Amino acid sequence: MIAHRFQNYIVKIFNDPTFSVKSTDRNHSYRRCYFSKDAYEYPTSKHGIKVFQNDIEINSCLIIGHGGATGINKNSTLVDDENLLICCCDSIFSLRIETLELRWLVQADTATCFQIFKLEDDYVIHGETEITRIDSNGNIKWNFGGADIFVNINGETEFILHEDHIQLIDFGNRRYKINFNGNELCC
Numbered sequence: 001m002i003a004h005r006f007q008n009y010i011v012k013i014f015n016d017p018t019f020s021v022k023s024t025d026r027n028h029s030y031r032r033c034y035f036s037k038d039a040y041e042y043p044t045s046k047h048g049i050k051v052f053q054n055d056i057e058i059n060s061c062l063i064i065g066h067g068g069a070t071g072i073n074k075n076s077t078l079v080d081d082e083n084l085l086i087c088c089c090d091s092i093f094s095l096r097i098e099t100l101e102l103r104w105l106v107q108a109d110t111a112t113c114f115q116i117f118k119l120e121d122d123y124v125i126h127g128e129t130e131i132t133r134i135d136s137n138g139n140i141k142w143n144f145g146g147a148d149i150f151v152n153i154n155g156e157t158e159f160i161l162h163e164d165h166i167q168l169i170d171f172g173n174r175r176y177k178i179n180f181n182g183n184e185l186c187c
Helices: none
Strands: 002-006 009-015 032-035 045-053 056-065 077-080 083-088 091-096 102-107 113-119 122-127 131-134 140-144 159-161 166-169 175-178
Touching: 002 077, 009 083, 032 102, 045 083, 056 083, 056 091, 077 113, 083 113, 091 113, 113 159
Parallel strands: 032 056
Antiparallel strands: 002 009, 009 045, 045 056, 077 083, 083 091, 091 102, 113 122, 122 131, 131 140, 159 166, 166 175
C-alpha cells in the first residue's frame, strides 16, 4: 500500500487482486469502479483507492486494468496538484483526489506501465515496451521504443530521469539516452 497526503486528505492506494465485480462477498467495497479498455471482460490488475479526511473514509474507487499485470509501488502513483495518477496495466488513470472522478484514461504502453514521473508540465511513463510522454490532459506527445523491453535482469536501473535527459537500459543491456522530446541522443 502507498499513502499520499494532499491538503487535509490522506489517499491510500493498494492492490485488491481478489475483488470481483460480480461477487457480493468482498473484502472492500467501492463507490465507483473504472475500467481500462477490455478490462471488464479480461481484468488483470485491480487497484483500490480510498480517500480519508480526519481518519474518516470520504470516498473510494477501484480501477481495473487489462494487459501486463501491475502492482502498487512508490513510483506507480503520483499526486500532482489535486490529481492522482496511477499506472494500472497498460494504462494511466487520472482522478481528482477529493471526488475520485475520472479525469482521463490513456493507454500509455502496449504491455505494462511501471512508473510515472512529473516532467515539466507533463508526465513521463516508464513502460515495458515504450517510454511515453503525456500532457496534463492525457494526450500522448511521443513514444520511444528500443530494441527490447525496458526491463533489466542484471540489477541495473532501467529508467533514470536526469535533469536534461532520460537514461534507459533494455533487456539486452542496450543503453539509450533520450531527450525530453523523445529523440535519441548520441552517446
